Amino acid sequence: MSDTPPNLPPRFLRTPEAARFLxxxxxxxxxxxxxxxxxxxxxxxxxxxxxxDDLRAWADIGIKHSTSDPGQDDLMPRADSAIARSRR
Structure with a gap:
């Protein structure tokens, strides 16, 4: 018997689990x-x-290495989103 786990399909999380993960x-x-x-x-x-994998990729968009890193990759609403339009 092998000590390596079998290949499993990608794990999917529902909203509460995904939110806790993030x-x-x-x-x-x-x-x-x-x-x-x-x-x-x-x-x-x-x-x-x-x-x-999608949760990790989305969180990685906001990676910074110092507080002086430019904010262009912050996790913010898209410019054309309803929330961005409401803030204008």
Missing amino acids: GLSGRTLEKHRYFGTGPAYRRIGGRVVYSV
Whole structure:
């Protein structure tokens, strides 16, 4: 018997689990999904799910190496999103 685990399919998390994974509230993640600023998601059987890889990729957009790094890659609403238009 091998000590390596078998190849498993990608893990999908529902909104509460995905939010905990990212350190956000479920409501914040829902708002990101509504405004189109959040991680990629899927609907499977009528439920919203996120892949761990997509959550990591979205979080990596905000990687900084110092406080003086430019803010162009901050996780902010897209310029054409409803929330960005409401802030004008």
